[in-house]
Amino acid sequence: MLMILEEFESLTESRQLDLLYTQGVYIGKCAKEGCTTLLFQLDSFYVELFYLKYRCYIKRMDLFTSPEAIDEYLQPVDIENLAG
Amino acid sequence: MTLSLPPKHLVIYADDDPDDLELVRDSFDKYAQNVELISFEDGRKALQYLLGLAQQRKTPCLIILDINLPGLDGKEMLKTIRTIPHFKDTPVVLFTTSSQPSDKAFARNLDAGFMTKPLSYEQMDLITEQFIEHCAEDIRKKIRRQLG
Numbered sequence: 432m433l434m435i436l437e438e439f440e441s442l443t444e445s446r447q448l449d450l451l452y453t454q455g456v457y458i459g460k461c462a463k464e465g466c467t468t469l470l471f472q473l474d475s476f477y478v479e480l481f482y483l484k485y486r487c488y489i490k491r492m493d494l495f496t497s498p499e500a501i502d503e504y505l506q507p508v509d510i511e512n513l514a515g
Numbered sequence: 516m517t518l519s520l521p522p523k524h525l526v527i528y529a530d531d532d533p534d535d536l537e538l539v540r541d542s543f544d545k546y547a548q549n550v551e552l553i554s555f556e557d558g559r560k561a562l563q564y565l566l567g568l569a570q571q572r573k574t575p576c577l578i579i580l581d582i583n584l585p586g587l588d589g590k591e592m593l594k595t596i597r598t599i600p601h602f603k604d605t606p607v608v609l610f611t612t613s614s615q616p617s618d619k620a621f622a623r624n625l626d627a628g629f630m631t632k633p634l635s636y637e638q639m640d641l642i643t644e645q646f647i648e649h650c651a652e653d654i655r656k657k658i659r660r661q662l663g
Contacts, residue, residue, distance in 0.1 A: 451634055452633075452634050453614055453631075455613070457613035460532070469612070486635070488635075
């Protein structure tokens, strides 16, 4: 059964991180607001982790469903040489 | 009088993310007396180094590979490593941020371990022990005994 954002939001941080660790699909890494951030997709929503210390201490976790917010994590791909 | 120290156990680590390289280097710090971690940011360079080790009949106790690597990605590297008779039984771990079942199966099919990169301090604290768990039993014992 797919989890929805509201269900995830109601979990403890420890449980949220366990779920991300075991089921999250990694999308990318970025630098924002002086933090290193990681973005994951979990079922129908996205989870963005802001680190005070990378992979150790989390400053905050943002949840959203809009795919537009993931643009900054996607690196441009040169498709010139991919065409037939 | 000359004291000779036992040779260090060699761990090879390939990852192009400087933050993850530092994180794993730090995690092995407590074993620095008996483990030497050699890291590469490019898969092809790591493979060249491994080929050099094979020529010298030297074997690392563990090879840790990120999946997304420039030059040669971790999965291609693992496939190549398994074709080299010298490394046929060398412990290898794919170490990646995503826990994709297909990647896990890929690792399993090539007799390699699979570890997801940590997201928190609690998970971080466990990774060195999880890495060492992949080493052969006699080496695990030596590494841990020497720590004491």
